Structures are given as structure tokens and as C-alpha cells.
Amino acid sequence: MIKKMKNIGMYAFLILVTFISVFPLYWMVSASTNKSVDVSKGVLSFGSHLGENLKNLLANQDVGAALVNSFKYAILLTIVSMVICSLAGYGFEIYHDKAKDAVMGVILLAMMVPFITILVPLFQMVAKMKMLNSTLGFILPTVSTPFLIMMFRQSARSFPHNIIEAARLDGLSEIRIFFQMFIPTMKSTYAAAMTITFMNAWNSYMWPKVIMTQSKSMTMPMVVANLTEGYVTDYGMLMLAVLICTLPTALVFFILQKNFAEGITGAVK
Template sequence: MVSAATNKSVDVTRGRLIPGTYLTENFKNLVNSQNIGRALGNSFKYAIILTLVSLVICSLAGYGFEIFHDKGKDIVMNIILLAMMVPFVATLIPLFQMFSKAGWLNSTIGFILPTLSTPFLIMMFRQSARSFPHDIIEAARIDGLSELRIFFQMFIPTMKSTYAAAMTITFMNAWNSYLWPKVIMTDEKSMTMPMVVANLTQGYVTDYGMLMLAVLICTLPTAVIFFCLQKSFAEGITGAVK
């Protein structure tokens, strides 16, 4: 992909793997054909907002499911997990109709709301909350700390690795999301990077050098985040608590 981004389309189709000198021309053609700056800004905005809000909501839910005792919480959790069996395509048309009537087309809330809270993240935070020392919670309650202060001042700092893993997964899913933005974002000003990459394959002739450069630009943010947080990501997935 990196090599193809520096070559002409003809060289890419011929299978050339040696880096070329056509990177600047590919970048100029890409900028002239698509609004890359706006698409990058939209992707970052949607992905960051979705990641931050999703982490707060899902971690609160997972923490509450594990820490607070109620007879019906396991039943509710099982119902939430059943939602993982429903494919997103099955709810695509009803969601579009609801969001269209609500006036949320081409908006940030329209992008983030369907995936704001996922059963996988709730289950993940609930599993991590099981390793959180309950004695600390009881001591904090005796000292007069409210439940929200216990969560924000004690639970979040302790579960940094879990938050890093959840942040990596959520950001990558939001950044690479294509189907829902393609449906809900009908305006060119709201386009994201995956939509721009898909547009480059439309038409009679595909410039593969320019296409590979767009794919490379689209891949870099998630690759950087994953490589920077890979240690915490592994610890968060395994549920390690220090």
C-alpha cells in the first residue's frame, strides 16, 4: 500500500513493489478530486466524540451491573447481550426513518447515536469491574464518598488499561464505519474518509496510485493509536489490574 501510493496507476496494476517518485502528483490529484481536509476533520470529530461519550456510558453501565446488587440485573444483562445477535443491517431502514423524522440527517448525533452504547463494551467493563476490589468501595462509602466520586476518582484510574482497550476498539470502529454514514450523511460536507475512499473507485477509470494514497491516509490514525496503546490494549482485554 505504501509503495503503491508513490507510483503511477499503471505501475500499480503491473504489480510494482518498489517505491516510486509519484507521491506528490498522487497527493495533488487526490486533493483536487476530493475534499480530504474536510473528510479528515469530520472523521476525527465523529470518532472522538463517539469514543469519549461511549466510554463514559458503557463504563458506567458495566460498573453498575457488577457493583450494585439486584435480582433482575442478570436478566437485563442477558437481554442486552441478545442484541449482539441482531445484525445492524436489519435495523438500518427503521433507524434511517426515525432519524429522518427527527431531523438528524448529516449531524453528529445522527452518526454517534446508534453505536453510542454497545453490548460488547458493557460486558467488557462489567468483566473488568469484577476484578475491582470491593473492599475499597466499602471503605470509600464509609468515608462519605458518593457513588459517582468512587467511580470517577477510584474506578477510572484503576482501570486505565481497560479504558485504553475500549478506546482503541471504539475509535477504530467509528473511524472505519462506512455503511451507516453512507446512509445518514447525504450531504458532501458531512462525508468521512471511508466514503471518500469509496468514491475514488467510482467511474470508468480508477487511479490506483491515488486510491492507495487515500487508503494510506485513512489507515494512519488507527494504526498510530493501536501501536501506541498496544500494551494497554492487551492488558485491558485480559482484564489485568495493577
């Protein structure tokens, strides 16, 4: 009887936590279908103004161009980051020595430096290189991050070294060992890193706001921020924009969630 009561209490607690977690998502979806005045009043039921909100959003902002820009920047940054950071993490672990440990320590110290402190020097550098309003200017500061390098290095520690020795004896080059053996083995780590990188790139706001000075280079977070400017905010239209901005990252996470969990825990198959 006591065990059943504990189970009931546990399930009740989990249901409550689930409701608290899901409610903001439900409110975002329902608010995107209501008028601004209804959202302000706290109406939680679904309305019939989704089409009107979408029409107003498309009339006020170039959502199509912003979506294309966000996808372009996020996908390209994710691909380049995977190659560079995985190569770095693999090299730090497989070709291990004390000098590389010292360099890795310096790289990890960079995690303690807030991005805002290097924002002005980065902007000046990008401006002098004439990369404002460009894809390269967007991805350059975050194409290689200490966190991803550390993540791939930790993953490389679980990679069987005897396989590397056997591959070398068979005549495989170091680059073929990496691309043909390491990458397929570390699929879960790559899935986790891709999820993190894509979400960070998609949700990035401060750096694009600084270097993207032309309206044609705007991203979705910048579109959402623009909707809050002015004297009156249309909350229905705003929540619809937030919903559109949220869907790609949510879709990526749901597709890769199993591999994401395995990659974070360092599982190797």
C-alpha cells in the same frame, strides 16, 4: 542439536508469518508512490509519483474536510461511549441482582442482531428527528454497545469491593467512587475500549453513507469508496487515500497497544 533445529524452524516460521503480515502494508505504501499503471503491473518498488497522487487526490476529493469529520465523529463517539458503557458495566456488577442479570442477558442478545437488519428503522427515526448530516445522528446508534458494556462489567468484577466499602465509610458518594477510584484503576480497560471504539467509528462506512447525504459531511472511508467509482480507477491515488485513512487508527493502536493487551486480558493495576 535437535533443540537448535527446533529453534531454527520456529524462527523461520515466525519470520515467514511476519513477512506475510507486513507485506500488504508495504505494498500499500509503495503503491501510493507509483502511477496507476505501475500498480496494475504489480510494481513493488517505491516510485516518484507521491506528490502527483496527492495533488490528484486533493483535486478530486475534499480530504481535509473528510479528515476533520472523521476525527470529530470518532473522538466524540469514543468519549461518550466510554462514559455511558463504563457506567453501565460498573452498575451491572457493583449493584448486582437477578433483575439486572436478566436485563444484561437481553442486552447481550442484541449482539446477535446484524446492524443491517435495523438500518432502515434507524434511518427513519434519525430522519424524523431531523438529525441527518449531524454528529448526533452519527453517534446515536453506536454510543452504547453490548460488547463494551460486557467488557466493563467483566473488568468491574476484578475491582476490589472492600475499597468501595471503605470509600463509603469515608463519606464518598457513589459518583465520586466511580470517577475517582474506578476509572483510575481500570486504565487498561479504558485504553482497550477506546482503541476498539475509535477504530470502529473511524472505519464506519455503511451508517455514514446512509445518513450523510451532503458532501461536506463525508468521512474518509466514504472518500476512499468514491475513488473506486467511475469508469477508470487511479490505483496510485486510491492507495494514497487508503494510506491516509489507515494512519490515524494505526497510530492510536501503537500508542495504546500495551494497555490494550492488558485491558483485553482483564489486568488490573
